[in-house]
Amino acid sequence: MIIGIAWKNIFRHKKRTALTALIISIGVVMVILFSGATAAFKKVMVGEITDSMLGHIQVHKKGYMTNADTQALDMVINTKLEKKLYSELEKMEEIEGFTPRLKFSAMVSNYDKSIAMKIIAIQPEKEKLVSPELTKRINGIEDLSTLKKGTVVISEIVAKSMKLKKGDDIVLVGTNAQGSVNGTTLKIVGIIELATGPEGKSGYMHLEDAKSLLRMEEVLEIAIRVKEIDEVDEINAKIIELINKSFLNKEGKATLEVHPWTKLTNFTSTIVIIDVMSVFLKIILIFIVLFSIMNMMVMAVYERTGEIGTISAIGTPPAVILEIFMWEGLFLGFLSSVAGSIVGLIVNYIISILNISYEFGKSSLLLKPEVSMKEIVITIILITIISVVATLIPAYKASRLEPVDALRS
Secondary structure (H helix, E strand, O other): OHHHHHHHHOOOOHHHHHHHHHHHHHHHHHHHHHHHHHHHHHHHHHHHHHHHHHOOEEEEEOOHHHHOOOOOOOOOEOHHHHHHHHHHHOOOOOEEEEEEEEEEEEEEEOOOOEEEEEEEEEOHHHHHHHOOOHHHHEEOOOOHHHOOOOEEEEEHHHHHHHOOOOOOEEEEEEEOOOOOEEEEEEEEEEEEOOOOOOOOOOEEEEHHHHHHHHOOOOEOEEEEEEOOHHHHHHHHHHHHHHHHHHOEOOOOOEOEEEEEHHHOOOHHHHHHHHHHHHHHHHHHHHHHHHHHHHHHHHHHHHHOHHHHHHHHHOOOOHHHHHHHHHHHHHHHHHHHHHHHHHHHHHHHHHHHHOOOEEEEOOEEEEOOOOOOHHHHHHHHHHHHHHHHHHHHHHHHHHHOOOHHHHHHO
């Protein structure tokens, strides 16, 4: 009975109810649109960084990350350990692929001019599994298998500085860990565009050429791609546990270190900023709901003072009056948030099928808003709870009205 009375009461003043519901719904729509847009942005940027550069997880020799900027060639992974790790990774069904890499600084010369460039040496066939989007950044090749022995992909900034193009020959000069200098002639098969990220300015060459140039057999890094990026932290922890158990030195300490992509790029801080902005937007929504519901209920109490006095005079307990108003707030908050969620999802879907895109640096960001049902449900629950809380003060005031005073008003 109480619920039925509360349900009828929210429709007694249709215009005021509709206006309050509209304000709440618009707030929910804005949150969903913002959440969808930020999720799309994060997905694109994370994809660009992980799918065309880093991979999802990287394994290095213990202590490598403290010297990562110098890419010290004495911090290599022992060949025996490398093969042992491959054997263990192949047993993990969650892993889609892994590949070895060598990174070093070299001098690029066209017999007229020389310039320094960072090089990433890869095994093309394995790298395709770990960095499936890498070729999209390279002008001149459509498949990494094009990067054969004797060829190189140079960075855009080097190509412009030295006026190089696809098909030109260059001499690459590198220094190994022992200080020995060696050079090799390579043909340019592609020019890679600059990108945001730690490897955004690097060139690429075949791993076998790099080993020959540097006169070494070891690698600096093993990059791993998992099947589900949301499971990166879990798989990362699993690999760490494996290494701490089976990859120990004579002193019983781990010989390798493992890092997820979030620890390898500064873009993680950008994601944190985006998440903080999302939280602030939701806080603003909470205050909008709080004041909208409170304002409506205060007006409802003021206009229904006589009615409250009447039901109090016939013996209705204050707790029942309080409950009626609480149910009204709950209905209004729940229905408004559900309506706003539905509209927000529809708008997100429309934006998604319109294939709206815009340039972000060198990248083209396709706006494909995505909002999880978990976030939708949390938003609805949150708004409903806030609506009930906002009703407390006016509802308590209504329940405490003296029947005589209320009837005189």
